Amino acid sequence: MAASEEDVLRTEIRWSFVVFAATALILISILYAGLVHGINPPSNIETVDPKTLHLSGEFTEGNLGTRVEADGGVTVRVVTTQFAFVPQCVVVPTDRKVTLRFASPDVIHGVLVAGTNVNTMVIPGYVSQVHTTFKTTGDLLTPCHEFCGLGHSQMWAIVRAVAPADFKPDAQGRAACDGR
Ligand SMILES: [Cu+2]
Numbered sequence: 127m128a129a130s131e132e133d134v135l136r137t138e139i140r141w142s143f144v145v146f147a148a149t150a151l152i153l154i155s156i157l158y159a160g161l162v163h164g165i166n167p168p169s170n171i172e173t174v175d176p177k178t179l180h181l182s183g184e185f186t187e188g189n190l191g192t193r194v195e196a197d198g199g200v201t202v203r204v205v206t207t208q209f210a211f212v213p214q215c216v217v218v219p220t221d222r223k224v225t226l227r228f229a230s231p232d233v234i235h236g237v238l239v240a241g242t243n244v245n246t247m248v249i250p251g252y253v254s255q256v257h258t259t260f261k262t263t264g265d266l267l268t269p270c271h272e273f274c275g276l277g278h279s280q281m282w283a284i285v286r287a288v289a290p291a292d293f294k295p296d297a298q299g300r301a302a303c304d305g306r
Pocket residue numbers: 206207208209234235236270271272273274278281
């Protein structure tokens with residue numbers, strides 16, 4: 127029995143509602159994740175020369191780690207390289223805006239800080255920047271999540287989140303994990 131033209135039209139209208147509802151649900155989920163949980167795709171577009179990363183500019187060894195900037199903001203600079211994070215441990219205060227900046231001199235790496243919205247790729251030639259506020263204290267496991275070579279599984283760091291009272295930067299505004 128052939129379906130009448132009206133039946134076909136009804137089916138099409140019904141399915142277009144299903145498609146509209148699915149699309150709306152996805153859009154609402156994206157907005158909810160972005161606005162309520164602060165989970166956004168990294169949007170920073172900033173280039174850096176991977177060949178001279180360690181020689182000059184902000185990613186030289188002495189400039190890596192945590193620093194309280196002149197404006198009071200906390201910035202963490204980390205180089206991701208085969209197969210380590212430099213430095214391997216960084217200390218950050220909770221309940222305060224922290225900016226994390228990553229750069230790679232070799233291949234693509236990835237960073238995620240467990241239990242936070244920090245999750246980005248680190249592409250040679252670009253600075254990956256993420257803003258976050260740490261809510262819990264503790265040593266947060268921070269693995270490389272982009273396969274970067276044979277030592278990939280050994281590539282991880284610790285983000286040590288401490289209470290504001292325990293965050294004690296030195297006179298230069300620098301703070302580091304004990305003994306590292
Ligand atoms: Cu890696």
